[in-house]
Amino acid sequence: MSRSAGLNIPEHIATIAEGLQYRDFLILGLPLDKLLFTDGATGEKMVKDNWINLQDKGIKAGRVQFFNNLSSHMIKYPGKVWIGVEFFCNDSEAFWLQTDELIIAPAHQ
Numbered sequence: 019m020s021r022s023a024g025l026n027i028p029e030h031i032a033t034i035a036e037g038l039q040y041r042d043f044l045i046l047g048l049p050l051d052k053l054l055f056t057d058g059a060t061g062e063k064m065v066k067d068n069w070i071n072l073q074d075k076g077i078k079a080g081r082v083q084f085f086n087n088l089s090s091h092m093i094k095y096p097g098k099v100w101i102g103v104e105f106f107c108n109d110s111e112a113f114w115l116q117t118d119e120l121i122i123a124p125a126h127q
Contacts, residue, residue: 044105044114045083046121049098069104078113078124080106 027035056062069083083102085092093100105121107113113121 041106042108042114043080044107044121046103046105047085048101048103049095050101051098053099069102078105078107079103 053065055065060066065084066087067084068087069081071081072079081104083104085100085102090096105113
């Protein structure tokens with residue numbers, strides 16, 4: 019954050035903001051014919067959430083997106099369920115530098 023932007027930001031907030039680190043993320047798009055689960059609240063076949071954060075240290079993914087719920091313009095093949103699996107990593111990390119096949123493999127588990 020630039021302190022010269024003319025904003026009146028308290029010093030302690032500016033210090034915290036300057037210490038934040040940027041983190042890249044990689045999104046793997048998976049077109050599925052259907053979901054094998056239903057929305058727990060409604061029992062409908064489609065989840066109504068836009069994304070779900072994953073809080074499990076045992077998996078690399080950090081969030082799942084449901085592109086169908088965000089915009090129809092994000093769907094390449096209408097009739098498919100498009101899920102985005104987000105992996106939080108920097109573009110210099112080993113995970114990012116893997117082949118597409120190695121990145122895709124854990125998303126199918």
